Amino acid sequence: MNKTIIVLFFLCCATSVIAQVPKVSVSGTMGISYEGYGLDRNPAGWTGYTPRRPWNQVRFNFMPNFQFGKNFSLPFNINLAALPTNFAGPYSGFIPGGPKQNFKQWMTNPVNNIAVNPKYKWAELQLGTQYLRYSELSTGDIGVFGAGFDLKPGQYRIKFFTGTSQPGINYFAGPPLPGITGAFKRNNWMFQIGKEKEDKYEVAFNFAKGKDLISSSAPPPLTIKPQEGFVISMITNVHFNKGWYVKLEGAQSVFTTDLNTASSLLIKSFEPFIKAHTATIRDYAATGSLGKKGKNFDIGISSKYFGAGFQTVGYPYLQPDRLDYTINTKLNTWKNKMNIVASLGQRVNNISNTTLKANQFIGNLNWFTQFNDKWSLNVNYNNFGFQTASGLNPYGIKNVSNDLGISPTYTWSNTKMMHLLSLSYNYSKYDERDVLTGLTTSNNTHTALLTYVPSFFTKDVTPDFSLMYFYNDVPMAKTTLATLSSGLSMPVAKKKVQLRGQLQYNLTKLNSFKSDNNLIASCSVDWKITKQFSWNTYLSTNYFKYGNSVIPAGANYLESTCRTGFQYKFDTKKNK
Amino acid sequence: MKKIIAIVCFMITVQSLLSQININLTVAGRPPARLSDWANRRDVLTLIMGSSQAVRFDVKIKTEIKTLDGTVIGATNLNTAKTYTPLAGASTILNALDVLPLENIVFTGKHQTALLKTGKLPADNYMICVQLVRVPDYAPASAVTCKTFYLAAYQLPTLMLPSNEQELNKSIAQSAITFRWTPVVPASTTPVTYRLLVFEILENQKDVQALRSNQPLLDKNIVGTTQFIWQPQLSMMPYTAAADSLNASPQKGKKFIWTIQTLDNLGQPLNQTDGNGESMSEPKVFFVIDKNVAGKKKE
Structure with a gap:
């Protein structure tokens, strides 16, 4: 509640400051939009297709940046949604008609963002929900609602932030199903101290911690355990002459995967930051890259190591226990008419040997050549392989993927228009070995796309046409898909209104079943009412009718989306 | 005289058997790789302790984790282990929290290193052996019961x-x-x-x-x-x-x-x-x- 008062206080201060100071410039945007979704399924009662958007949603954004003179700025970042639509994560299950969230939960729900960052010269105050990225191994993915600062006196860097990344949410079995996953309240803090000279070097130490409060939810979540984690890292980035650079980061994490477990003296604590339990683990991670960036030639080597026990609360989806190394290169040659981008790498999973070791090979190549004014060719090749030992099974896992794409493009023009004709063909082969029988299943896909785009020199109409053929062949299933699509874009009403439309027809055939038919139509109308004020509307409808590949035969659905919104662009500088 | 000696021997044997505790250990063939997770699931490990009316002493649970060649890689520190009082003539059901209390199990060598880093043991076949010992002399109070299991942590898809x-x-x-x-x-x-x-x-x-x-x-x-x-x-x-x-x-x-x-x-x-x-x-x-x-x- 105290944090809320602080935010409101700042909003009031900002308003009063704006009222008092006459010379103020504002940039940024604000707006409101409505999104409606409809789904009509036939025959009545058929549930073979489920809704995939909220039925109604209103979103509001307020993101102005008030600039007072040269040194003081007050940027707001407020994005709100009227209805929670959380699906993954601790908030998952908040659905219309279910239990309501309280005010604190609403404020810290990731669907909403309320933040203001007043800045005076090198000092920035950070209030509200902030997605702060200190480094690759410490913290960066999670939004935290709280308060902190970012100070940059001279070449020094001092950052601190503390707050709540999720409030306590009680487990709720439902109905309505699926109920609410629930969560423990998690408090976080993070701190960085370092020195930086832009485009020269950066050295910094990062500290980040998060801890769940066990008593914060009743009943507690069924599948989520209360956790505590602390990470310390050091980053060193150096940029040399002629484009050479070195970037390094090393980190150690101490993480308790279940705070309900007993305290342990056998495991070393990292006090005063974290006390050991029997479920506490401690491991290391490191990243490094070395390379050269140039106008026509880039080359770089990068490597990442994550120990099996490396976990941070700042990157909850990070996959540990792996070693990646990659070589990347980019080359522009032949007077910039040839462009080659390639990468080659390997990933080794289970370096700790807590599970079977798995090797992945990854290779990518993209080669573009502009032969002359008319002809160009793009070739790309992607490969990855994945292999493990057999373990308890008779055979190990072995998956190999190969993709080859060739895309020639031809352009020609006359005095009135230019034509672009592009053909793209892609062959994809994916082999999977069964660990019990040793038999390999091949999954082959052919994709061909023909695109024609005429551009008129004297008219504002821009149409495009495309035809796609897709064929996928796996044992027991052969799928053919053909798509015809056309789009049109044009300004009207003295270019104040931009119209765009698209029509797409798909025909899908599975084995010997009757074909499925699909028609998608969409359009958008962007009306620039004034220089700052615009009204954007988007409509889309999707009609799908099955042949007899599902029961009941002939089942169909009509899905429609409507989005309309007003947007105001602050831009006092240009007005003056 | 021979008959008297035989009767005395018989009585001593019976008394000894009556003062032993029967234990029955069941362990999932493929339990969770993270050992601290065992306590969260009742289906992972169960120890049924059945004692006769004659049992009148406290016991501790001596647990050893071994590789299949018999090398002990982790064992209970009996000095700090919890003491149990068997219910005379009744059965007591215990689970992983009691049998494998990680705060009292001392692991050695590379297994200790792996456990401290990851909370898991290296992927392999293992054996868990359990025996009840008397307090305070740690004399055997039950037979040793062993079960094998396979540990391998699942690595999620990339x-x-x-x-x-x-x-x-x-x-x-x-x-x-x-x-x-x-x-x-x-x-x-x-x-x-x-x-x-x-x-x-x-x-x-x-x-x-x-x-x-x-x-x-x-x-x-x-x-x-x-x-x-x-x-x-x-x-x-x-x-x-x-x-x-x-x-x-x-x-x-x-x-x-x-x-x-x-x-x-x-x-x-x-x-x-x-x-x-x-x-x-x-x-x-x-x-x-x-x-x-x-x-x-x-x-």
Whole structure:
């Protein structure tokens, strides 16, 4: 509640400051939009297709940046949604008609963002929900609602932030199903101290911690355990002459995967930051890259190591226990008419040997050549392989993927228009070995796309046409898909209104079943009412009718989306 | 005289047997790799302690973890172990929290290092041996009972296609997008379900914020294979033509984030204490762009 008062206080201060100071410039945007979704399924009662958007949603954004003179700025970042639509994560299950969230939960729900960052010269105050990225191994993915600062006196860097990344949410079995996953309240803090000279070097130490409060939810979540984690890292980035650079980061994490477990003296604590339990683990991670960036030639080597026990609360989806190394290169040659981008790498999973070791090979190549004014060719090749030992099974896992794409493009023009004709063909082969029988299943896909785009020199109409053929062949299933699509874009009403439309027809055939038919139509109308004020509307409808590949035969659905919104662009500088 | 000696011997034997405690140990063949998780699941380890009326002493549980060649890699520190008082003539049921209290088990060598780092032992076959000992002399109070088990931590899938920040051609992606990922390692004894989730990243949203707050456009359960071809049935046309729009400009197209949630045969997350606790693989983002528009802008 105290944090809320602080935010409101700042909003009031900002308003009063704006009222008092006459010379103020504002940039940024604000707006409101409505999104409606409809789904009509036939025959009545058929549930073979489920809704995939909220039925109604209103979103509001307020993101102005008030600039007072040269040194003081007050940027707001407020994005709100009227209805929670959380699906993954601790908030998952908040659905219309279910239990309501309280005010604190609403404020810290990731669907909403309320933040203001007043800045005076090198000092920035950070209030509200902030997605702060200190480094690759410490913290960066999670939004935290709280308060902190970012100070940059001279070449020094001092950052601190503390707050709540999720409030306590009680487990709720439902109905309505699926109920609410629930969560423990998690408090976080993070701190960085370092020195930086832009485009020269950066050295910094990062500290980040998060801890769940066990008593914060009743009943507690069924599948989520209360956790505590602390990470310390050091980053060193150096940029040399002629484009050479070195970037390094090393980190150690101490993480308790279940705070309900007993305290342990056998495991070393990292006090005063974290006390050991029997479920506490401690491991290391490191990243490094070395390379050269140039106008026509880039080359770089990068490597990442994550120990099996490396976990941070700042990157909850990070996959540990792996070693990646990659070589990347980019080359522009032949007077910039040839462009080659390639990468080659390997990933080794289970370096700790807590599970079977798995090797992945990854290779990518993209080669573009502009032969002359008319002809160009793009070739790309992607490969990855994945292999493990057999373990308890008779055979190990072995998956190999190969993709080859060739895309020639031809352009020609006359005095009135230019034509672009592009053909793209892609062959994809994916082999999977069964660990019990040793038999390999091949999954082959052919994709061909023909695109024609005429551009008129004297008219504002821009149409495009495309035809796609897709064929996928796996044992027991052969799928053919053909798509015809056309789009049109044009300004009207003295270019104040931009119209765009698209029509797409798909025909899908599975084995010997009757074909499925699909028609998608969409359009958008962007009306620039004034220089700052615009009204954007988007409509889309999707009609799908099955042949007899599902029961009941002939089942169909009509899905429609409507989005309309007003947007105001602050831009006092240009007005003056 | 011989008869008297025989009777005395018989009585001593009977008394000795009566003062022994029968134990019955059951252990899951493939328990969770993280040893601290054993205490959360009652089906992992059960020890039934049945004592006769003659038992009038306290006991401690002596547990040893061994490799299959008999090398002891972890054992109970009896000095700090909890004391139990068997109920005379009744059975007591204990679980992993009592039999394998990690705060009292001392591991050695590389196994200790692995456990401290990861909470797991190296993937291998192991044996757990349990015996009750009297307090305070630690004399055997039951026979030694052993069971074997296999430990291997599941490693969640890595997302392969679309690769991170890959730009897909709108004309193809509006009809079909191919998703590929690596399988769970090691292959599970029961079928796992890969739940493929795709979220649209809306304007002004961060990548992971979209994953944690939006309704997915695709929520598909896939069993037995690591590829799925999605027919999005979406107009990939951006919502607005505004070029300054963050995630929805004609050049950038639309932006999506996808992940795989791996579920066991009961529909529960496979690894509940690793990372996010939801068994969600590290997500990746991809763009669907109009390559013709993007190409023109570049020119």
